Amino acid sequence: MDKTIELVNSIKDIHAMPSVIVKALNIMKKPTASMKELGDIVMYDQSLTIKILALVNSAYYGFSQQISSISIALSLLGMVKVKNIIVAVAMKPMMSNQGDKELWKHSMRVASGCEYLANLTKIMDADEAFIAGFVHDVGKIVLHMSNEKMYAKVISAVDEGADVLNAEVKYFDSNHVKTGSLLAKRWQLPILLANIISYHHTPSLSSIPVPCNLVCLVDKLVQTQFNPASIDKDFVKTLGIDFEDLEELRNSIMQKSEVLISELS
Numbered sequence: 001m002d003k004t005i006e007l008v009n010s011i012k013d014i015h016a017m018p019s020v021i022v023k024a025l026n027i028m029k030k031p032t033a034s035m036k037e038l039g040d041i042v043m044y045d046q047s048l049t050i051k052i053l054a055l056v057n058s059a060y061y062g063f064s065q066q067i068s069s070i071s072i073a074l075s076l077l078g079m080v081k082v083k084n085i086i087v088a089v090a091m092k093p094m095m096s097n098q099g100d101k102e103l104w105k106h107s108m109r110v111a112s113g114c115e116y117l118a119n120l121t122k123i124m125d126a127d128e129a130f131i132a133g134f135v136h137d138v139g140k141i142v143l144h145m146s147n148e149k150m151y152a153k154v155i156s157a158v159d160e161g162a163d164v165l166n167a168e169v170k171y172f173d174s175n176h177v178k179t180g181s182l183l184a185k186r187w188q189l190p191i192l193l194a195n196i197i198s199y200h201h202t203p204s205l206s207s208i209p210v211p212c213n214l215v216c217l218v219d220k221l222v223q224t225q226f227n228p229a230s231i232d233k234d235f236v237k238t239l240g241i242d243f244e245d246l247e248e249l250r251n252s253i254m255q256k257s258e259v260l261i262s263e264l265s
Contacts, residue, residue, distance in 0.1 A: 004178040008186070011145045017187045018090040020045065024083045038082055039074050051089055052082070055263040060256065080127040084111075088134055089264055094141055103144070105261055106222065107134050112257035113218035117249070121240045124211055132196045135189070136215050139180025139197065143172055159225075165201060177201060213239055221250045222257070 008014070016022075020041060027037045042048045049070050056073040057066060067073050074082055088108065095104035114133030118126040144151050150171050157167040168175035177198060184194040195206045196215050203212035217239060220231055233243045241249070 002174055002178070003172065004174040004182055007142050007146050007172065007174055008179055008182050011142055014094070014141060014145060014183070018094070020048075020090045021087050024086045028079065028083050033079065035074055035079055035082075038079055038086075039071065041086065042074065042082065043070060048086065048089055051264050052077070052085055055085065055260070058259055058263045060259045060263065078127075081130075084127060084131050084134070085264070087131060091134075091138075092264070103137065103140055107137055108261050108264070109222040109253065109257040110134065110136060110215065110218050112260050113222055113253035114214055116253055116256055117214060117218060117239070117241070123214065123239060128192065129211070129214060132193060132211050133215050133218060135193050136196050136200045136219065137176060137180070138183055139176035139178065142179040142183065143168060143174075143176055146172070210239075217241075218253065221246065221253060226250060 023041055024038060027033050027041075030037075042052060052073055053067065053070060055061070056063060056077060061077075063076060067076065077085070088111065091107075092104050095107060111130045111132075111134035114129035115126045118124050118129035140151075143154070154164070154167045154171055157170075158164050165175045165177065177200075180197040181194070184197050189197075192208065192211060195208050196212055199206035199209075199212045200215045200219060203209045203216050206212040213235070217231070217236065220226070228243075228246055231243075231246065236243045236246070
């Protein structure tokens with residue numbers, strides 16, 4: 001019997017999305033949303049202010065001059081990028097629990113990679129691609145928090161070549177796609193993000209396959225044990241990418257993402 005609902009219900013700390021994210025998302029939903037409203041969230045949070053200033057002055061964005069004003073930094077980044085940074089920073093404590101300190105870093109690599117490839121291929125908006133890549137594995141938080149030692153067995157099995165979803169079902173009678181889908185519903189995430197969470201392992205089943213295809217590819221590219229043979233050439237073509245370029249793209253993504261991780265850590 002599937003234990004997804006039981007698993008999600010057992011984690012009290014995960015029932016609510018961090019309040020700063022809720023505020024940011026609510027502002028972005030408003031047709032009359034202003035940068036000042038979003039900026040107010042940042043300016044009253046010292047940690048966010050420091051991280052955004054560090055990021056806007058980093059090689060990740062490559063602005064030509066040193067920026068010391070948070071208001072200028074916000075205007076240069078734009079509302080969607082600021083919202084994405086707020087989400088990434090606010091989710092870090094939840095993702096970086098003792099069970100898996102690498103989950104947040106992996107999510108950042110996929111986010112950065114999706115943004116990079118979206119800019120390169122123009123198949124979707126780059127800012128939307130970033131947040132789509134960031135949330136794809138959110139269901140893993142539930143599994144880690146429910147039983148850290150058990151999830152360590154999942155990680156070991158995957159390191160030995162097992163499929164992650166099969167390994168999760170073996171030890172939890174559920175998987176991160178199912179727990180993530182339930183979280184997406186409870187958090188009332190936008191349809192795009194809910195689809196990414198539910199179908200990043202099976203993009204062809206999604207009603208919006210292109211973003212799911214992108215996240216699926218980048219998720220494979222940034223794996224520690226990346227294996228080009230595991231990626232279908234025809235699948236890569238659907239994204240307008242040459243299979244022969246994958247290694248070079250992976251290197252670019254890893255380098256770019258490490259700058260982002262360093263500045264937001």
